[in-house]
Amino acid sequence: MENNRPLHVIIIDDSKRDVQLLVRALKRGGFEPDFLRIDSSEELTAALEDKTWEIAISDYHMPNFLVEDALHLWQENMGDAPFVVVSGAIVDEEAVSLLLSGAHDFIRKDKLARLTPAIDRELREVEVRRKRREAEQAVIQLNATLEQRVVERTMELQESLAALQKTQKQLVESQKMAALGCLVTGVAHEINTPLGIGITATSHLVNATKNLRDNLNSKQDDVHATTEYIKLADESLEMINGSLKKVADLVRSFKNIAVDQCSGDNRKFNFKEQLEEILFIYNPRIRNTKHTVSINCPDNLVINSFPGAISEVIVNLLSNSIKHGFEDIEQGKIEITAANSSGTLRLTYEDDGKGMDEKKVERLFEPFFTTKRGQGNIGLGMNVVYNLVNHTLGGQIQCQSRLGEGVKFIITFPA
Ligand SMILES: Nc1ncnc2c1ncn2[C@@H]1O[C@H](COP(=O)(O)OP(=O)(O)O)[C@@H](O)[C@H]1O
Ligand SMILES: [Mg+2]
Incomplete structure (x- = not known):
């Protein structure tokens, strides 16, 4: 057939x-x-x-x-x-x-009609067994490669996590350096004015002294000129003195803050003076605006803590108020309040800027959270603040804010 x-x-x-x-x-x-x-x-x-x-x-x-x-x-x-x-x-x-x-089967010769159905069935079963074996083989194979793949992926993930953590550390470090860099620029700018005054006054004095010497050499006894010279010399010296003092103050404050920030040591210090020093250094960035900063702090509040970390926190909060909070606001108010109660310092920082909605408040301390990416912001400022407060100061920070209602940070730490 x-x-x-x-x-x-x-x-x-x-x-x-x-x-x-x-x-x-x-x-x-x-x-x-x-x-x-x-x-x-x-x-x-x-x-x-x-x-x-x-x-x-x-x-x-x-x-x-x-x-x-x-x-x-x-x-x-x-x-x-x-x-x-x-x-x-x-x-x-x-x-x-x-x-x-x-x-597989047993068939009697007188029942040969059973033979072909039996063979049909056996061939079908062979096929079933073959398919099952293939499937089992495939499962074994899959399991083996799956494990291998999981191991490989895990290793890849661990590597990229390590790379990310390293990058984040570097970024945090560079953010710190940037904060210091900002201070340097501010201080350099501040020093320029008194230095200019000093130089001008000195060159006036040099000229006047030369004139006086010429007069004396030619034996012209001019009492009027001498009196004029002394008057100019007095004025010039006063200006030079004042300018040098200003420069010395600035350099001293900057040195204190930079040393604190770089060394990260803890020591005893007057909290209000520290706040004022920070503002003094930070002032150039506020002075040309109509924003105001006020400090409410007892004069005699002396604490034992990490002044470098505290100034870094305050500088970050100040720069965020100006950059984010007071965006499109001409006359912003910042209020810093500090009080010590039984070993815990409670520091509140408030601005009356544009504030944040709930979602932003929730993500505020996350690394790389920023609403101004691509405008020179990387979103590490508040994460640095969070880590400084929690780890360096051993305290806590909390943010309260509503859209359009400014921000309030409550920071507490042992002091
Ligand atoms: N005082 C503030 N007022 C309003 N928004 C703020 C204030 N401080 C921080 N923010 C918001 O939080 C985000 C994260 O701040 P930050 O971590 O310092 O990163 P960056 O300043 O680089 O954006 C900002 O992008 C901003 O949207
Ligand atoms: Mg910031």
């Missing part, structure tokens, strides 16, 4: 007649057998070099070959490919023992 399914089959049987019967039954049942008949162990061993056999059909009683040996050889070479026994006479126990050894 044309549409018969080809079947690559080994037939283990000593009787050519029986084989003919089998082949006929197979054809009737819809197969087109491509078969090899063998009846000895050697022949089977040779035939099994070919691994494409789909099925073995074996006789039970053979003069030169035990069916058990045939089954064993088959299993060794073909695994669990179907092995079906066809026999004339066999006792039940023998059949059972064969099936237990792994034969």
Whole structure:
């Protein structure tokens, strides 16, 4: 028949007649057998070099070959490919023992009509077993690669986390440096004016002294000129003195704050004086505006803490008020209040700027949170403040704000 399914089959049987019967039954049942008949162990061993056999059909009683040996050889070479026994006479126990050894079915010669349905079923089951094995293999493979992938990803993640932490540290450091840099610029700017006055007064004095010396050399005894000179010299010296004092003050304050910020040491200091010093240094950035800063702090409040950290906190808060809070506001008010109660310093910082909505307040202390990215802001200022208060000062900071209602920071720390 044309549409018969080809079947690559080994037939283990000593009787050519029986084989003919089998082949006929197979054809009737819809197969087109491509078969090899063998009846000895050697022949089977040779035939099994070919691994494409789909099925073995074996006789039970053979003069030169035990069916058990045939089954064993088959299993060794073909695994669990179907092995079906066809026999004339066999006792039940023998059949059972064969099936237990792994034969797939047992069919009596007088019931050959059962053969092809049995083969159909066995071939289907082979397919099912093959698919299951493939699926199991795929799962094992997947598990292995999955573990490997998880390990690799974890390592990648750890590396990028380490890189991120390093970058963040560097950024925090550079933010600190930028704060110091800002101070330097401010101080340089402040020093310029008294220095200019000093230089002008000195050059006046130099000129006047030269004139006086010329007069004296030419023996012109001009009392009026001498009196004028003394007057000019007095004025000039006063200006030079005043200017130098201003410069000295500025340099001293700057040195204090810079040293505190760089060294990070703790010491005893007067809190109000420290606040005033910070404002004095910071002043150039406020002076040209109409914003005001007021300090409410007892004169005699002396604490033991970290002045560098405190000035960094205040400078950050001041610069945020001016940059963010007073954006589009001409006349902003900042109020700093400090009081000590039983070993805890409570510092409140308020501005009456534009404030923040709830979402911004929530994210305020997150590193890299900024509403002005791309305008020279990186969003580390408040994170630095948070870390300074929590870690360096060992305290707490809290922000209260509403949109349009300014901000209030409450900072408490042991002092
Ligand atoms: N006083 C303030 N008034 C209004 N908004 C503020 C104030 N201080 C901080 N903010 C908001 O918090 C954000 C984070 O501040 P900060 O961490 O200092 O980063 P940056 O100043 O680089 O933006 C700012 O971008 C701003 O939106
Ligand atoms: Mg800032």
